[in-house]
Amino acid sequence: MEKELNPGKRGDVELVADDLDEALLLEMFRKAYTIRRFEQRCVELYREGFIRGYFHPYLGEEGVAVGSIAAIGRDDYIVSTHRGHGHCICKGGDLKLMMAEIMGRETGYCNGRGGSMHIANLDDHNLGANGIVGGGIPIATGAALGIKIKKGGEVVLGFFSDGAANNGVFGESLNLAAIFDLPVVFVLENNHYAVSTPVEYSSRVTDLARRADGYGMPGVTVDGNDAVAVYLETKKAVSRARRGKGPTLIEAKTYRHGGHHVNDPGLYMDQAAMARWKSRDPVDLLRKRLNDDAKIREIEEEVESELAEAVEFAKKSPAPSVEEFLASIEDY
Amino acid sequence: MAEMMYREALNMALREEMQRDPLVFVIGEGIGQRGGSYKVTDRLYEEFGAHRVIDMPISEASFTGAAVGAAIVGARPVVEILFIDFSMLAMDQIVNQAAKYNFMSGGKGHVPMVLRTQGGAGNGLAAQHSQSLEAFFYHIPGLKVVMPSVPYDAKGLLKSSIREDSPVVFIEHKLLYMTKGEVPEEEYLLPLGKADVKRSGNDITVVTYSYMTLKCLEAAEVLEKEGIGVEVVDLRTLTPLDKETILESVRKTGRALVVHEACKRGGVGGDIAAMIMEEAYDDLDGPVQRVAGKNTPIPYNIDLEKVCVPTVEEIAEAIIRMV
Numbered sequence A: 001m002e003k004e005l006n007p008g009k010r011g012d013v014e015l016v017a018d019d020l021d022e023a024l025l026l027e028m029f030r031k032a033y034t035i036r037r038f039e040q041r042c043v044e045l046y047r048e049g050f051i052r053g054y055f056h057p058y059l060g061e062e063g064v065a066v067g068s069i070a071a072i073g074r075d076d077y078i079v080s081t082h083r084g085h086g087h088c089i090c091k092g093g094d095l096k097l098m099m100a101e102i103m104g105r106e107t108g109y110c111n112g113r114g115g116s117m118h119i120a121n122l123d124d125h126n127l128g129a130n131g132i133v134g135g136g137i138p139i140a141t142g143a144a145l146g147i148k149i150k151k152g153g154e155v156v157l158g159f160f161s162d163g164a165a166n167n168g169v170f171g172e173s174l175n176l177a178a179i180f181d182l183p184v185v186f187v188l189e190n191n192h193y194a195v196s197t198p199v200e201y202s203s204r205v206t207d208l209a210r211r212a213d214g215y216g217m218p219g220v221t222v223d224g225n226d227a228v229a230v231y232l233e234t235k236k237a238v239s240r241a242r243r244g245k246g247p248t249l250i251e252a253k254t255y256r257h258g259g260h261h262v263n264d265p266g267l268y269m270d271q272a273a274m275a276r277w278k279s280r281d282p283v284d285l286l287r288k289r290l291n292d293d294a295k296i297r298e299i300e301e302e303v304e305s306e307l308a309e310a311v312e313f314a315k316k317s318p319a320p321s322v323e324e325f326l327a328s329i330e331d332y
Numbered sequence B: 001m002a003e004m005m006y007r008e009a010l011n012m013a014l015r016e017e018m019q020r021d022p023l024v025f026v027i028g029e030g031i032g033q034r035g036g037s038y039k040v041t042d043r044l045y046e047e048f049g050a051h052r053v054i055d056m057p058i059s060e061a062s063f064t065g066a067a068v069g070a071a072i073v074g075a076r077p078v079v080e081i082l083f084i085d086f087s088m089l090a091m092d093q094i095v096n097q098a099a100k101y102n103f104m105s106g107g108k109g110h111v112p113m114v115l116r117t118q119g120g121a122g123n124g125l126a127a128q129h130s131q132s133l134e135a136f137f138y139h140i141p142g143l144k145v146v147m148p149s150v151p152y153d154a155k156g157l158l159k160s161s162i163r164e165d166s167p168v169v170f171i172e173h174k175l176l177y178m179t180k181g182e183v184p185e186e187e188y189l190l191p192l193g194k195a196d197v198k199r200s201g202n203d204i205t206v207v208t209y210s211y212m213t214l215k216c217l218e219a220a221e222v223l224e225k226e227g228i229g230v231e232v233v234d235l236r237t238l239t240p241l242d243k244e245t246i247l248e249s250v251r252k253t254g255r256a257l258v259v260h261e262a263c264k265r266g267g268v269g270g271d272i273a274a275m276i277m278e279e280a281y282d283d284l285d286g287p288v289q290r291v292a293g294k295n296t297p298i299p300y301n302i303d304l305e306k307v308c309v310p311t312v313e314e315i316a317e318a319i320i321r322m323v
């Protein structure tokens, strides 16, 4: 059983959502809704045989990507995970190119070579998803080191989940980031499961943000279903990183809306907890905050048509040419 | 004899060995109540409990190292690393620790552990879930490398691997788990280091292992209709390597083709080809050849994936060119 979040205690930020710019809230809603619909559509396309391989939906976790990435700029970097479509969308990913990649088409972000688990969008400084759990944590740290060496002003958001936090690279990377005051924010998406293994089984300390203390950086736990809360907390960490004060570990608690991947019914999940988390759905929370039905409908319609266009584009896109591929790898 | 799937044969081997020896235990991610992603540890948790069927956090380096330590003090761990790609995280423990321990302790210490893992391409899993990395382990003195192709061999070899006193890397192939074959319900063991002639023929020897064995057998069947007799030698274990069976076959046929799914460059095939030329040159009617995977990471797109690994046609064409 997961512990209930204490909504009053989210780091030391006073949560004043009302202060937030209306345009920003609308943008957050647009992103959250886009992720929701994109993922739902992908699940359908997977069942129809258009998508293969592994597909790990981000459904239910939208608040984390939406809130955290809203707190950085276009030049800032992100490093993503195997559950990375939401991050990609928030970092400016083009739905057409994403969909084409996930369908393995030549027009996709990685020319059909990467697929769902490996989408990278370097133009928007999304350094890519990863099929290796935890594999992105040192890369995020290293990107921050590179920025420091280049004397750049950017920051890096490194995404990973609770399971990845048990991998050795987590501790080693946090230590490096801390001792060199690197401009990186570690965003730990605690969705309570690593495939079927609950976080209560894999860690004695279930508030994983507490681990930050051992490395000498701030660690905060935030409600990951509340994009605004994630935004405010990330904003603070990003400002700290930009001022050369070093990394922060943000643990955003959230919950998957289903199994680990499309073919996993997730029967091992705690149904009562799932119902509680679903009653605080990240997309609905933003919708309620906005309280502007006309605007919301307009955004939803725009997203729907953008998505339909993306699916159409991907379906019509050519498959990669086998001959060209073979010629390109001759001396790999 | 019962017809069963490769994964069921492995499951049976684990169950029999765990029943026989209370020191045998299994560790890995999601292998407990969930029975493992490929169901190899299915229902072991119910029979043997959380004490011997242990779910691990995602921490390949440390749980592999933990198995090394447990093995050194006399337990017999069977570690599951879900994809061979992830075994790279545990490389220090496998290569620098497990493989060296017996040697460095002057033969006094032993690491009786089995590292079960799975590799190969298929189903569009992309570059980080499709690799054939056996050459890494094959290269390391102190490790045994086992790669069975059929359920019967899988059961007999896993049981022997568990009883082995040195570390064994036991590599399965993701496309083999659902393949079926005859497997005796009673106990039997197959020795490590003994290849199996899966089909005999007089015109050419094809040396192969793991999933490629099935493709080579298919090619051999096609070629038989054209009057070409293909002998398929399934190595089953790469180390120890059964040189005798390979050389005996080559002496009979005078030609050798080595087939594997892993990239050709730096692959096991080069080593076997060199060995044949060193030891049976006078018996050869032509140079030893290789059919192997392309030197590339495996692409996601399914049509591109297909052309990266040897096909039945490619194998057959190579054979026709050679005889």
Ligand SMILES: Cc1ncc(C[n+]2csc(CCOP(=O)(O)OP(=O)(O)O)c2C)c(N)n1
Pocket: A082, A083, A131, A132, A133, A134, A160, A161, A162, A163, A164, A165, A191, A193, A194, A195, A260, B029, B058, B060, B082, B086, B089
């Ligand atoms: C190093 C490594 N070990 C195991 C896996 C298999 N695997 C893929 S996703 C996953 C669970 C990851 O859990 P978590 O980090 O919590 O991320 P989530 O799926 O919950 O987003 C596992 C074990 C992997 N891809 N990489």
